[in-house]
Amino acid sequence: MLTRIDHIGIACFDLDRTVEFYRATYGFEVFHSEVNEEQGVREAMLKINDTGDGGASYLQLLEPTREDSTVAKWLAKNGEGVHHIAFGTADVDGDAAAIAGKGVRVLYDEPRRGSMGSRITFLHPKDCGGVLTELVTSADPSAH
Ligand code: MC0
Numbered sequence: 001m002l003t004r005i006d007h008i009g010i011a012c013f014d015l016d017r018t019v020e021f022y023r024a025t026y027g028f029e030v031f032h033s034e035v036n037e038e039q040g041v042r043e044a045m046l047k048i049n050d051t052g053d054g055g056a057s058y059l060q061l062l063e064p065t066r067e068d069s070t071v072a073k074w075l076a077k078n079g080e081g082v083h084h085i086a087f088g089t090a091d092v093d094g095d096a097a098a099i100a101g102k103g104v105r106v107l108y109d110e111p112r113r114g115s116m117g118s119r120i121t122f123l124h125p126k127d128c129g130g131v132l133t134e135l136v137t138s139a140d141p142s143a144h
Contacts, residue, residue, distance in 0.1 A: 002095060003053035006088035006136040007045070007060040007115075011071050012080050015063035019044050022059065031058065032116055040069025045115055054142045055088050060115065084122070086134035095135055096121050104128065111137070 012018040022028045031047040046059040062083060064072035074083055089095045092111050100106045105124035114120030117139030125132040 001091075002087040002089050002135070004051040004055050004088040005057050006055065006086040006134075006138070007058040008082060009060045009062055009084040009086065009132075009134070010081065011062050011064075011075050011078075011083040013063065013075060015042055015044060015061055018061050018063075018080075019046075022046055022061070028059065034115065035065060036113070036115070037065065038112060039071075039114075040064055040066045041071050043115060051088070053088065053090075055138055055140070060086075084132035084134055086120070086136050088136050088138065090137060092119050092121060092135045092137040099123060099135075111135075116140075 010018070019030055028046040028048070030044045032045040033043065035042045041062045042065050043063070044061045046061070048057045048059060050056050062071050064075065066072065071083060096106045096111070104127040107122040107124060111119035111121045114134075114136055119137045119139075121135050123133040123135070
């Protein structure tokens with residue numbers, strides 16, 4: 001069951017500049033940052049609020065680390081902006097299988113590593129009304 005908006009992914013050319021915009025404009029601070037080489041991104045997670053399932057909602061600011069990454073490709077075509085939304089679940093495997101059964105393409109056979117040790121998969125944007133959609137199970141077992 002999907003129980004929260006885990007994060008909204010925002011693609012940018014310059015992570016440090018974008019982090020500073022969110023800090024100066026809204027007062028949001030970086031909760032966590034990391035490089036995910038598999039995904040080809042450097043990212044900053046800005047925690048917005050805790051959620052009723054024990055988890056939290058974040059803004060995820062994404063800067064590509066290489067030209068062949070999905071985010072670099074998307075930025076070249078669209079410029080900066082909202083890249084994807086992510087729903088949180090206690091069971092990414094079960095929810096991905098259930099959603100696949102409804103005819104939506106799930107992009108990974110097995111969930112991969114996401115931010116903060118989470119397990120993630122993606123749904124094809126062409127099957128989701130043009131919205132790249134991610135499913136996330138947090139590494140924190142209390143977050144559900
Ligand atoms: C591509 N398309 C999108 C889109 N990316 N539509 C909406 N939102 C997006 N973000 C559209 C394109 O405009 C194109 O439509 C069509 O999908 C095919 O895209 P493509 O660029 O030609 O290339 P593909 O097919 O090679 O790749 C698209 C695909 C890929 C969605 C399969 O981007 C992918 O695997 N994404 C999942 C991984 C990802 O995005 N990782 C970065 C975040 P037209 O109409 O022009 O044909 S990593 C992350 O978020 C992690 C760290 C985390 O949360 O913890």
